Amino acid sequence: MRDQARTEYLLNKANLLPACPGVYIMRDRAGRVIYVGKSRRLKNRVSQYFQAGGKNPKTERMASLVRDFEVVICSTEIEALTLENAFIKQHSPKYNIKLKDAKSYPYIKITKGDYPRLVWTRRREDDGAKYYGPYSSTSTVYSVLGAVNKALKLPSCKRRFPRDIGRGRPCIYYQMGRCCGVCTGEVSQEEYAGLIKGAAQILGGNTSALRRELTERMQTSAEEERFEEAARCRDIIAALDSLREKQKVVFAPGEEADVFALFDGGDCSAVSVLSVRDGVLSDKSDYPFGAEEIADAEGMSAFICGYYRARDYVPSRVLLSFPLDEEANAALTACLSELAGRNISVISPRRGEAKGLCELALANAAEAVRAYREEVQKDERLLLRLAELLGLKTYPARIEAYDVSNIGSEHMRCGMIVVADGKFRKGDYRSFSIRGVEGTDDYAAMSEAISRRVARLGDGSDSFSEFPDLILLDGGRGHVSTIRRLLEEKGLDIPVFGMVKDEYHKTRALCSDTGEINIARERQIFMLIYSIQEEAHRFSSKKTEKAKRKTLRKSSLTEIPGIGDKKARLLLVHFGGLAAIKSAELGDIAAVKGISKRDAEAVYNHFRKK
Known part of the structure; x- marks a missing residue:
């Protein structure tokens, strides 16, 4: 009954929207953005999400999670397309198809x-x-x-x-x-x-x-x-x-084009991009998407704009294996032409060499779906086996692993890594600086980090709000017992196991607070746990070393009379590092804004005496 009332409310709200171009933003119960779309007629498009029937399973699933939406009115469809692309990049919605960060x-x-x-x-x-x-x-x-x-x-x-x-x-x-x-x-x-x-x-x-x-x-x-x-x-x-x-060779010499093909396999989909330069097929990129991401012709416009915003060049022709209606094609063409600074043509060919190339790209997209599905099924079987081995009640879709690293008692951090559906999700990694622990108490450090982590469960802010299905600790029975008591005190029922190492500091077994679980004969499970333990150690150690180096750079400068943390930071930012400060001339140091002549002489003389 509650769901029906919610759907009626959303449909009535959508029917009040104007029939003009704009962007719509769907939010879930926690207020998180789960989908962003654009339309040249907001009223017609948004209301379709809350009408019975006519939607594919992915869209139906997304619409069932919407608790509210907001819209931004635009003057043209190209303005809506540009804004949609910006919102997708900003919010990284769960159900939108997305490119990986161009920095990589x-x-x-x-x-x-x-x-x-x-x-x-x-x-x-x-x-x-x-x-x-x-x-x-x-x-x-x-x-x-x-x-x-x-x-x-x-x-x-x-x-x-x-x-x-x-x-x-x-x-x-x-x-x-x-x-x-x-x-x-x-x-x-x-x-x-x-x-x-x-x-x-x-x-x-x-x-x-x-x-x-x-x-x-x-x-x-x-x-x-x-x-x-x-x-x-x-x-x-x-x-x-x-x-x-x-x-x-696919075209005549001098010809150039990029070909985008979309293949929907139902449970997953993929986009394949073929790049043709000087008539030759020069590069290929595949972008597989999971069951939750909605890949359709409408969403492809934003995807293609995002693809070229990360690049410096748009070829004169962009070929599509799928049709776009006249207005959507015009908006995409205008967007790409603006990015390129010249006229670009966007075509869905029906015959000839260009049509053959679209079919080739579509075959590549279909193969990417097959390979992705096979990989997902392999990961699912592995995680199901892990759940069976550990006696878990739920499938471990999200695994969090913790490792404490310290350099003396002064620098102690606890790293948290995340494995989502069998893959490392580096965007969810976190590093906790341990502040409330004296000495090198591993148990207390891990307790502080996990206590701070679980305080954010369900708050809707970011990935911290997601509940882990399994927690793995770099440690033994003592670590497991300590963290289980902590979670029980907070009313949380999350399975906790330790990753035990041998005398060579390599993964040997998993353990509960009562005994060990041998994984030596389960090769795939062993390799999974080994990779998780190594990644958690790498991440935690890297963050600790980085914090130590930062302190060393500062402390070396703050030994100098008259140079405190603020002036040390000014010098490091200006010169880019301690080595450059050591070799700098007196006049260069004195030229730093915020550093007096006396300070410059003190810094210059300090490093010349050594």
């Missing part, structure tokens, strides 16, 4: 300088270098770097040029003919600059233009009897042709 994508970087190098990085900086990407994975980056270096015979060693020109013997790659040999001094700066320009053209997907330039240069060099230069151009052209033969 790898780029290929051509450094600045007289002798630029090709390197890969995960950080884009405003340093004047050229960046290409982001790519779908580091394996793709290594493959591209290897192909470019091999084609142009670029150096991949750690030597620095021009400093190391003429120093030492050339490496084995030069002897094998796989490096042009800048270190020998036989390659001029102009010649090297030409190779780097060629690398930039390849990475930019313009190998056809590079091939034309090389052909012209080869012919000119041959006519002027510069046969070594002509031979070098010939070899690079051959390498480019070989590289193109190994790639899948």
Whole structure:
């Protein structure tokens, strides 16, 4: 009856909305945002969620959890699409399909300088270098770097040029003919600059233009009897042709496009993205989504906008394996054109090469669903076996593991890691600084951390509000007994087990407060517990060491008369570290805002006396 009254309330509220573009935000009982969507007619779209029938199971499940919603009125659909994308990024709703954080994508970087190098990085900086990407994975980056270096015979060693020109013997790659040999001094700066320009053209997907330039240069060099230069151009052209033969050619040279395909497998779905540059299939990305995430054509507009906001380049054509209605297509086209700074076409092809490429992308998405489903089923079987072994009443969908790490009694922290559905969920990791424990009392430290953690259960603030199905402790029966008593005092019934180590500090068994549970013969269970224990230890130790280093940097400066915590922080922020402060000149230290001349002299003299 209560659910029916809630649905009637939400439907009546939706029917009062205007029929104009906007964004709607669905919230659950705890006030958390669980879904964000956009519509060109808010009244029609939002009311559909609360009408009987006509919804797929995922949407039905999401709608059943909605306790209230809010809307933001927009003047155009493109404005709504932009705002929807921003809200999804801000709230990371449970039922929206989402991209991983773009900070984790790898780029290929051509450094600045007289002798630029090709390197890969995960950080884009405003340093004047050229960046290409982001790519779908580091394996793709290594493959591209290897192909470019091999084609142009670029150096991949750690030597620095021009400093190391003429120093030492050339490496084995030069002897094998796989490096042009800048270190020998036989390659001029102009010649090297030409190779780097060629690398930039390849990475930019313009190998056809590079091939034309090389052909012209080869012919000119041959006519002027510069046969070594002509031979070098010939070899690079051959390498480019070989590289193109190994790639899948799907369009004519010079053509570019990205292809998005969506496959819905019912219990899970996937988006596959194929990237075509210079007519060649150059990269592929798969994005599988679980049973809760709603993947449909409507949500794909926000997904595609988010995909390109994390990248620096939008190809002239974006192909879709699914249809978008005329207004949705126009909004997406306008959004991408605005991002690119030029006209972009968004097409759902019905025939020809483009249609064939969409079908190829769809087949990749279907395979991603199959692989994801297989992985999920494997994890489910493993967690069910763990539940059986430990006698758990519920499936351990969320496991929290705790490890205490300390450096003396001054620096003590307890790390908490989370395993959700068999996968480490690093966004939920937490580190607790232990404040109320004297000495190195592991039991008291773990009690303080878990007491602070469970105080947040069910408060609706973030992932802390989620109840763990199982708690694992890096420790033995004493740890388990202590934490079980703590949870009982707080009225919580959460299973607790310890992860016992052997004399070599490696995982040996699980234990309750009454005895041990042998997992040595359960290989998959053993490997799961081993990985959890190692990850908890790694995370906790890393946080403790970081806190120690921070204190050491500060304490070294605060030993200096007149330098307190505030001034120490000013110096560290300005110079970026203690090493830079030690080597700084007096005038540089005095130039720091908030540091007097007397303070600067004290700092300068302090490190010169040592």
